Amino acid sequence: MKNTPYFERTPFFFDQNHFRMRLADGKAIAIFKDALHAAKVNFDRRFREGEDIRTLVYEQAHFVDFLLHYAWHQFHWQGSVCLIAVGGYGRGELHPASDIDLLFLHQEQLPQADLEAIEGFFTFLWDIGLDIGHSVRTLAQCVEIAAQDITVATNILESRTLMGDGQLRDELLALTGPDKIWPPDAFFKAKFQEQQERHAKHDNSSNNLEPNVKNAPGGLRDIQMIGWVAKRFFNVRTIRQLEGRGFFTEEEFAILLTGEEFLWRVRYGLHMLAKRGEERLLFDHQRELATLFGYKDTPERLAIEQFMHRYYRIVQALQELNDVLLQFLSEAILQAGQQQNVEPINARFQLRNGFIEAAYTRVFEDDPSALLEIFVLMGKDKRILGVRASTIRLIRECRHLIDDEFRKDPDNTALFMDLMRSPYSLVRQLKRMKRYGILGRYLPEFDRITGQMQHDLFHIYTVDEHTLLVMKNMRRFRLPYAQEKYPVAHHIMKRLEKPELLYIAGLFHDIAKGRGGDHSMLGKVDAEAFCERHGLTGRETRLVSWLVEMHLLMSAVSQKQDISDPDVIHKFALLVGDQLRLDYLYLLTVADINGTNPDLWNTWRASLMRQLYLETKRALRRGLENPIDRQDIILETQQAAIRKLEDKNFSESRIRTLWGDMGDDYFLRESHLDIAWHTEAIACHRSDEPLVLIRQSRFNGMEGATQIFVRTKDRDNVFAAAANALSGLDLDIQDARLYSSPDGYTIDTFFVLDENGEPTHHDRFDIIRRTLHDELSLVDKYPDIIQRRTPRVLKHFAMPSRTMISNDLLAGTTVLEVISPDRPGLLAAIGRVFLSFGIQLQNAKIATLGERVEDIFFITDSEGQPLSDAAQCEALQVSICKALDDIVGQHS
Incomplete structure (x- = not known):
């Protein structure tokens, strides 16, 4: 028995005698199902116990071979037919939920009995629970299709005979060999094009947060790609037969085998856990697989991060190998004889x-x-x-x-x-x-972030992938197409004197991720050492290290602070210091946002960044010793709005009466055009019903978001109701401006984007108005918050909600910052907590960063005073965190 070839052996757990005896008693479907179930239990147990993955993958295919043998003999065959395994099953490989691809090959004419037997055979296989992919073709049909379809030709290349007339398959192989169709050069070009298209579907990156084990770069398909082309060129059945032929080095062959074994284990585990043919390494399964693979949380790194780090390292090595071997084959096949x-x-x-x-x-x-x-x-x-x-x-x-x-x-x-x-x-x-291992050796600090996962939904790439993407974005700013998509960045980049300083800052901005501590400060130290070692001047070194230290500043100010406030602009300008730093920081920030998650960059965020850049540029030109006066801005805005309204026959006295004692914030934050729009509508609105106005915003001359203005009686829970209504319409609030007017009304402005990160179409304006009216009509007897289902991915991140609280004595409010995954109904839930504590919401700054929110609320007690009771502040924070974290548990 020891010398018996593996594929001729019976799986040790499969008792053929007992199986045959049971078949003799009838009830074949139930007997086959029992055998499949018993095999699944056996294989899964052995996988969990750590048995060699190759044994399991090959033995599963071998076991199915036996079942197909017995299924075949449930029917009577008269003509010349052949049952052939193709695809991965044709290679003798089978994962728990992989398709079992079969080809029924037959002569030109089949007896009717055989046609009925074929139909009955496949029906039987489906009835017993096998995932079958099948085709029924004549020899001529196979050759014709294979000549046109590279996938079919590839499947035939890896086929093997299971049952029937094996001579038919021999003829098929002869008729589809490289001397007949798809010679090695054409085969290589077609498969290489196929690989490029497949990689493009995965952003040409293996380092996505939820990578595809099979199809992403460095995945199993890349290994198979090497095998397919090499087999076609060298005319061998398996990659192992290439050993010693000068195609692989020993090291490369070891990388291929160990990489394949690791990815097989991952794929096997995915199929087992998902109970289907899942190829994506979803968050749902990453944690479980990390445990199955023996990883444990440490103070430095989570088990899931250790597991994914190994995954990314291995697929990177396989990418490198794919690169080398395909280049070798390109030279051997395409350039031969040239x-x-x-x-x-x-x-x-x-x-x-x-x-x-x-x-x-x-x-x-x-x-x-x-x-x-x-x-x-x-x-x-x-x-x-x-x-x-x-x-x-x-x-x-x-x-x-x-x-x-x-x-x-x-x-x-x-x-x-x-x-x-x-x-x-x-x-x-x-x-x-x-890929060739040079960058990580020249910059050891870069090697430490290679394959490092960032376990959150804000970043969708590993740190090294993100870093190179940020640098790629910087280079793109020079291109003509960027003039439309990134007009400010394109303009700055064209006149940037030393772009290499920007690239160095991009290379180092996240270099210290995962070390513990403030990565911006740690990265600054690394950047300084790099600049000094590479001969940069003191001024250049200070610029680069400052950029690394401050790379999050501009994004934070634009999204978390009120950039219509001249004091905010002045403070930011003081931190920046000069125009040169502002230019470099703007470019780094825009490249970083786009390289973190493409969904983060939208029209609204672009308009915020543009406004902050231009206002800071004006402040720097004016001189930091000459800050603009708030009252001057308020007066200018009021006068411009009055002129606009006077053109519509409003008198200044009537306008002033309508404005009443509106606070300074209203005239600082709103443009004179919006104030005129609001005032005219309020004057014409002779009803106690809520007033809802909607239009596309023109933010500093750019379309940013859909602007929704709401004026209604100032009652508890107005903000919660409005937020809940907009959330139910799949509108994401980007900013909220809340004001209380002296006549007992609340005036709120929301800037929203649709689910695609774009201003919503005007066709939806009517339904937005109706929904807001309906929801606001329920404010006095507001029901429990209604939530949508929590997105799948949010359930798998351990980051709980957290809050920070402080008092702004100048503004006379308490500042509450909430950082949380972006859960459905989040703003409405927070509004309910405010209601239960008797909190008045004076203003809010909403910042949605991908799947994470960093919202700031300016609040007071019921008397309009900042919160002074420390116990109340702590209870408020605990209640908000619990309310938000409970959403995931209750609605997942």
């Missing part, structure tokens, strides 16, 4: 048919600086298409030469700065350096 056009670059490198290569094999050993020089050369010459496979291997073999002495060498620091000034494809070179 005239070799070799052009010397310098003594160390030459260009061969568009790809750079080492001029001789010892180039990196003789001159380790060449490990950086090769990327500098590619950044300077856009003709260079890539690196030849043989040279990639040399780079990997010699990267150990990068040590402390190498990093301190002035020649090498000069080369790295040359790279940062590259006219072409800087980020592409940095990505190559990362």
